[in-house]
Amino acid sequence: GPGGLVAHECIVDLRDIGGNVTIDDVTKRLIDFGIHAPTMSFPVAGTLMIEPTESESKAEIDRFCDAMIAIAHEISEIESGAIAVEDSALRGAPHTLDAVTADDWSRAYTRQQAAFPIALAHANKYWPPVGRINQVHGDRHFICACPPIDAYRDAAD
Structure with missing residues (x-):
């Protein structure tokens, strides 16, 4: 800028994306590109x-931009009606190794599109250990995997 300052961050507004695509869809899809979601x-x-x-x-930075451009194209396909959001690679993301290599593949897009959406995704491919999970389920439904309190009392005696 005129004062010699350089911003090191920017905000990308995804609120106007059509086709029922969510910010979660975009961030989960970035994982398929080997990019940690912002x-x-x-x-x-x-x-x-x-x-x-x-x-x-x-x-x-170029790799991140290429991923965002590819995701924008996938969003355009959804917005145009070429594919339903529920059937898209965006909604199916992230794609695990087990899912991509399973004998059964009944998705509306190819395994190649799922796992390697652009050529750059081949280098140092990150395979997520799990697919999509319910974002806040664990926060809202506490599940204790601990032994019962009596087990701790017995151990203290």
């Missing part, structure tokens, strides 16, 4: 805060 819905709900730092190489 901060979402902070400081503004429905946005991504992207913070490329001085430690990110130009190649890494």
